[in-house]
Structure formats: structure tokens, C-alpha cells
Amino acid sequence: MSDLITRFDLPQSQMPTAWYNVQPDLARPLPPVLHPGTHQPIGPADLAPLFPMELIKQEVSQDRYIDIPEDVREMYKLWRPTPLIRARRLEKLLDTPAHIYYKYEGTSPSGSHKLNTALPQAYYNKQEGVQGLTTETGAGQWGTALSIACNFFDLECYVYMVKVSYQQKPYRRAIMQNFGAEVYASPSDRTNAGRGILAKNPDSTGSLGIAISEAVEAAATSGGKYKYALGSVLNHVLMHQTVIGQEAIQQLEMAGEYPDIVVGCIGGGSNFAGIALPFVREKLHGGKHDLRIIAVEPLACPSLTRGKYAYDFGDTAGMAPMVKMYTLGKDFVPPPMHAGGLRYHGMASVVCELYDQGIIEARAIPQLETFQAGVQFARSEGIVPAPEPTHAIATVIQEALQAKAEGVKRTILFNLCGHGHFDMAAYEAYHNGALTDYELPEAEIEAAMAALPVV
Numbered sequence: 001m002s003d004l005i006t007r008f009d010l011p012q013s014q015m016p017t018a019w020y021n022v023q024p025d026l027a028r029p030l031p032p033v034l035h036p037g038t039h040q041p042i043g044p045a046d047l048a049p050l051f052p053m054e055l056i057k058q059e060v061s062q063d064r065y066i067d068i069p070e071d072v073r074e075m076y077k078l079w080r081p082t083p084l085i086r087a088r089r090l091e092k093l094l095d096t097p098a099h100i101y102y103k104y105e106g107t108s109p110s111g112s113h114k115l116n117t118a119l120p121q122a123y124y125n126k127q128e129g130v131q132g133l134t135t136e137t138g139a140g141q142w143g144t145a146l147s148i149a150c151n152f153f154d155l156e157c158y159v160y161m162v163k164v165s166y167q168q169k170p171y172r173r174a175i176m177q178n179f180g181a182e183v184y185a186s187p188s189d190r191t192n193a194g195r196g197i198l199a200k201n202p203d204s205t206g207s208l209g210i211a212i213s214e215a216v217e218a219a220a221t222s223g224g225k226y227k228y229a230l231g232s233v234l235n236h237v238l239m240h241q242t243v244i245g246q247e248a249i250q251q252l253e254m255a256g257e258y259p260d261i262v263v264g265c266i267g268g269g270s271n272f273a274g275i276a277l278p279f280v281r282e283k284l285h286g287g288k289h290d291l292r293i294i295a296v297e298p299l300a301c302p303s304l305t306r307g308k309y310a311y312d313f314g315d316t317a318g319m320a321p322m323v324k325m326y327t328l329g330k331d332f333v334p335p336p337m338h339a340g341g342l343r344y345h346g347m348a349s350v351v352c353e354l355y356d357q358g359i360i361e362a363r364a365i366p367q368l369e370t371f372q373a374g375v376q377f378a379r380s381e382g383i384v385p386a387p388e389p390t391h392a393i394a395t396v397i398q399e400a401l402q403a404k405a406e407g408v409k410r411t412i413l414f415n416l417c418g419h420g421h422f423d424m425a426a427y428e429a430y431h432n433g434a435l436t437d438y439e440l441p442e443a444e445i446e447a448a449m450a451a452l453p454v455v
């Protein structure tokens with residue numbers, strides 16, 4: 001009987017009660033975050049204009065577990081625990097001895113994993129008396145999640161949406177407005193950062209880095225009325241996502257399996273960290289030395305595989321703190337490929353350290369292969385994945401075919417971090433043959449690197 005089961009559900013009574021913080025488990029601590037002006041390590045006072053104190057504490061916490069507040073757990077129950085599904089039909093299609101499992105985060109109200117952190121961020125801001133949140137959004141998933149969270153915790157929500165997405169994804173915009181958010185195309189004329197970019201390039205289609213500058217400025221100049229929320233990259237954001245991996249460990253136990261390979265796509269690193277960090281702990285301290293953990297990025301925005309591990313600004317205007325990360329340079333504007341959520345120039349410090357310490361691997365995949373994998377997945381499992389997790393799926397397929405070539409059974413787990421129902425224009429372009437691969441010329445990477453700050 002158990003052979004035929006494809007879905008492993010945890011009861012709500014077994015939802016994680018705490019987030020897992022990887023920081024105390026790292027052999028080498030994270031490099032300090034530096035002030036953009038003084039280049040000295042920043043302290044809580046520097047971050048206070050942007051974030052509530054509880055999130056600042058979480059950012060640098062050395063506690064291995066941090067309790068999830070009761071109110072947040074209540075909200076998680078809207079859709080958590082998410083299912084773990086065995087992709088038997090994909091296995092059959094590939095004729096592979098590998099066992100493929102995916103954690104499906106597309107079941108959340110926002111359609112992706114982002115609500116896992118939007119809710120606690122809204123909660124802590126509300127607790128500390130903040131009136132509203134400002135943020136940026138690229139593909140629209142983060143803005144959607146934050147607008148839902150602000151709606152539930154009665155906060156105003158102002159979203160700076162990368163202009164190319166604002167134009168390409170009108171329904172994403174409408175969802176955010178449905179939950180009461182105000183949405184602006186970035187670069188906008190509402191901030192100094194936006195006006196500066198428009199003066200230089202009136203046709204700018206925007207970037208995440210630019211939108212971050214605008215949202216940060218809007219919060220920092222509000223006199224404490226508004227704070228800023230970031231949907232990825234920061235330690236506390238990655239930590240909030242660890243409910244994914246903690247649930248997956250329990251669900252794989254129900255299936256009687258343990259993964260040989262864990263895979264996630266990386267934009268800023270949060271959905272990958274969400275599924276991977278609890279396994280990183282088992283790899284470092286639970287005797288699972290052979291476990292392979294793979295972070296997958298687009299060939300067109302290859303922060304880990306081709307970037308440089310150096311201090312860089314988190315935003316384009318150079319107002320955000322400087323973080324040591326694998327970066328393509330803050331001025332890097334990725335080509336307009338369709339995995340909008342993976343177009344950030346940098347990467348979470350935690351993911352960079354894990355990569356630099358050799359604990360995780362990285363791989364870059366060209367666009368066409370990702371869409372091919374996404375369509376294969378949809379036709380076998382019935383779910384249209386967002387263009388971002390198709391990077392993970394392409395890697396899973398590579399690994400499943402490798403297992404077949406070697407004639408070995410391997411258990412592969414990946415994070416299906418969102419569905420693609422708002423990304424059908426991208427699939428349409430793929431089916432029309434209008435998508436191309438894009439590999440960055442070395443000269444372009446070198447030019448972007450030349451702008452790295454000297455620390």
C-alpha cells in the first residue's frame with residue numbers, strides 16, 4: 001500500500017513551533033554587515049529606522065531556535081503545513097530509479113513561500129506600533145504576500161514594483177490592490193532615488209536594486225511612521241522560511257525516506273534556505289555528511305557561479321547596508337528573462353557562506369532548459385510551476401537522469417516554491433518560440449564588478 005502513496009500530509013498539531021536559525025551552527029560566523037557611509041559594522045541603532053527591534057534581534061541572534069508567536073502560527077494555519085508530494089508520474093516519464101519529492105509552497109494564499117515571512121514581519125511591526133510598511137517587488141510574489149500580511153495585521157502597505165513587471169503583470173498589481181496595498185511602478189517620481197534614475201534614463205525598466213532604494217528611502221524619511229520589509233536575503237527572512245524544511249523532514253520520515261539531494265532555486269536565497277537549512281544542520285551536526293544540497297540560479301544572473309565574494313550594497317543607490325556576498329555588482333541589471341524573482345544582483349549572506357565553506361553546491365541553468373522542465377513537470381504532475389522553481393526542476397531532472405545512467409536509486413527533494421498562474425505570458429512566449437537563452441559575456445560581468453565598493 002505505502003508504495004502507492006503520493007502525498008504526505010502533516011497534521012496541524014505537528015506544525016513547527018519555532019524557526020531554525022543556522023547562525024550558531026556555522027563553523028565560521030557570518031561576515032559583519034557594514035554601514036554604507038562609514039564602512040564600519042552596523043549596530044541595532046543603524047537599522048532601527050528601517051526594521052522593528054525584534055527583527056533586528058533575530059537578524060543577529062545566536063539562538064538556534066526562535067519561537068513562532070501564537071498569532072503567527074494561527075495565520076500559518078490558513079494553509080500550513082504544506083503537502084510533501086512524491087512525483088511518481090515524473091519519475092515514470094524519466095524512467096528513473098530516483099525517488100523525487102517536492103514540497104509544494106504554491107498552496108499558500110499568495111501562491112508562493114513568501115507569506116511565511118510576510119506574516120511574522122507584519123506581526124512584529126504591528127507589535128511595535130508601526131503604521132505601515134514599504135517594500136519593493138520584482139515578479140510580484142513578495143508584494144502580494146506582504147499586502148496579504150498587512151491586510152491581516154491592519155497595516156498600510158506601499159509597494160514599489162519593478163516597472164517591467166508592473167507593465168507585464170497587471171493582475172499581480174490588482175491582487176495587491178485587492179488587499180489594500182498602493183502599488184507604484186519603479187523607478188517612480190516619488191523618491192529621490194527614483195527621480196535620479198529617471199533623470200539619467202527616462203526609459204529605465206527598473207530593477208530590484210532600484211525598487212529597494214525607493215522603498216528604503218520612503219521608510220527612512222517617514223519619521224518612524226513607516227518601516228521597510230524585505231522579502232528575501234536577510235537572515236531573519238531566511239529563518240522564517242525554515243518551517244518548510246522542518247516540515248519536510250517529518251514528512252519524509254512518514255514516507256520512510258531520507259534525501260540524498262536537496263534542491264532549491266535561488267534569487268535572494270530564501271526559499272532555498274527554507275528547505276535547505278534544516279538539512280544543513282543535519283549535514284553539519286546530525287551525521288548526514290553525504291547529503292548534497294544544490295542551489296540553482298539562472299545562467300543570465302549567475303551570482304554564485306560567476307559573481308565575486310565581496311562587500312557590496314544591497315541596493316542600487318548605495319543607501320542600504322553593505323553585505324559580503326557573491327555579487328554581480330549593484331549596478332548590474334539582468335537581462336529581462338522571465339524568472340523575475342531570480343533577477344537580484346546579490347545573494348543572502350547565509351547562502352554565500354554555506355557556498356564558500358563548501359557545504360552547498362551551486363549550478364546555473366539556461367532559460368530554455370528551465371521552461372522545458374517546467375512543461376514536463378506540468379504535463380506529468382499537473383501543476384504549472386512558477387518560472388523560478390523550474391530552475392530547481394531542471395536540476396532535479398538532470399540528477400534523476402544521472403541516477404538512471406548510474407543505475408542507482410537516489411532520493412531527491414526539491415522546493416516547488418510557487419505556482420505559475422501569473423506567469424502564463426512567459427509560458428506563452430516559450431511555446432511561441434520567442435524565448436532565448438542568454439549567457440552574460442565576461443566583459444559585462446567585469447564591468448559590473450568594477451563598480452564594487454572598496455572596503
Ligand SMILES: *Cc1c(COP(=O)(O)O)cnc(C)c1O
Pocket residue numbers: 112113114141142231232233265266267268269270271272341342386388389417418419
Ligand atoms: C521570490 C521568489 C523566488 C526568489 O526568491 P528567493 O528568496 O530566492 O526564494 C523564487 N520563487 C518564487 C516563487 C518566489 O516568489
